[in-house]
Amino acid sequence: MFCWGAKAKSLNAVGFPNARDWNPTEEDWKLPENWQEIFLEGMRERLSKYRSFRLFMDICVRCGACADKCHFFIGTGDPKNMPVLRAELLRSVYRRYFTKAGKMFGKLAGARDLDLKVLKELWYYAFQCTECRRCSVFCPYGIDTAEITIIVRELLNLLGLNIQWTMGPVADCYMKGNHLGIEPHTMVNIFETMCDDIETLTGIKITPSFNRKGAEILFVTPSGDFFADPGTYTCMGYLMLFHELGLDYTWSTYAAEGGNFGFFTSNEMAKRLNSKIYAEAKRLGVKWILGGECGHMWRVMNQYMDTWNGPADFLEVPKSPVTGTVFENARSTRMTHIIEFTADLIRHGKLKLDPRRNDHLKVTFHDSCNTSRAMGIFEEPRYVIKSVCNHFYEMPDGTTREQTFCCGSGSGFNAGENMELRLRGGLPRANAVKYVRDKYDVNMLANICAIDRAALTTSMNYWNPGMGVTGVHELVANALIMTGEKKRETNMRGDPLDMPVEEPEAEAGAAAPADKAAGGKANV
């Protein structure tokens, strides 16, 4: 269970070392002759640079609290997928080369020589950890195994041992502005198509702007949102919402990616990709940045951006032009998550909503690892969903909020060749979804992450066939009553609406029930 090795052309595009085509199933991984030296030197450097790394190498007491918390351990039963043993793969090398006991007593002190077999094992298990950090929630010492995986991947990267499913997007994002390699004119073509669909649905013509200097807000979202279903419906939701608000904003074809697969290769690469968003904000002269429904993008923003590329003090602290709310939590990054922005709109009664248009759905919400554990975004998505849908059900405790289960394909694992691992890793989440499906007839799994929209679609097709997957702003768009819109016959996906027969005056007074809904919920 693994992804194909990174290709020479992708590694070359960003100047990564040991660029060559290689195949993990072959004996020879085409490593540089002094690979061991490179690895250990890299380790030495990082031990002195990151105090957390040294600490995590030293303090684990092997209590086992983390052991059964990893979705990959639950799904594969492979002991080396217990977080404690995953970390032990590197710890044994650490002991051998960086501790006195290990240097003197070797095996007796739990130390291992770094040979080819050990290196391959490190590779195999570093790419069976989605860096989701669920295990860290349960560790009494606060050891974050994801951070250890991040370091292992950095070290492997020094030897050119990455996977193509992350390297391809990294190279494309660096060269073309987004993970998928969508060219500027292609992006415009795609948006025209989406706007045509919006016009068919609502009768309203939207013409978004690209690379517009002097706009108040730069909007950045993962490119998956404007390429793959069901993300496209969420993207259309953004377009409709911003149009209805009359927001002074622009898209960019240069910073056309909110996600950051660089983060799955090395911190340095993540920094390079992240800096593009800020360079573009500066070039366009916007006041602040609004970001779409993404997971890991927000981990990067919230936990790393400020030290890497911040402070972004050439921008203003994000302030909603509609409600006047200042997003204090984004004071240094100057970038706000759209779910906070929309929750604030609803809270102030600024949107006309008809939640009955989502009555065909029974919705549950999957907390993304990164927005929950790295940002604490728990209430906003639930508040928005409950404002636009009448039927919402929570999955069982222990599988949501900070204890949420990974989708199974995070951190760049979404490759076709990796299907077995993805489905196994997706099992715990799917199991919780099955619970609410059986109990409440839930038929729609909402989330605020583009990887989720892709990964959960696959996982649900296998584990819970018939379960839909949606971004929250698709649900918002279903319910959003736009000024001058025609009567909606279908939802965003073109499926007929399952709604009570409208009263005759509904056309003129369409806002009335929605006003009540929006106003009523705003007091929650």
Add this chain to the structure above:
Amino acid sequence: MPTIDFQGKQIELDEDGYLVNLGDWTPDLATHLATGDGMTLTESHWEVINFLRDYYAKYQIAPMIKILVKEIAKSMGPEKGNTKYLYELYPAGPAKQACRYAGLPKPTGCV
């Protein structure tokens, strides 16, 4: 990387059977790849392949499904403009299977 010997030429494929060099593509090669999967390419199949190639030449990426569906509806009638029809033609998925025969690379990222 695997290569196939086709009409006296060595053609490089990636691990999933996609062409490495897009310039290697010929209609015969598409037929050959399909035959390898036990498939016969009919006119309807070619309609999709030709559109994919035209779109790629213009936009340097495979079209998103939405665009493909619309295009098929335009040229073959609205009753065929849906994903179900495309899956009937290409059971392994229009994006994956048809792109492979059309000689296009597969998109990677949050898809």
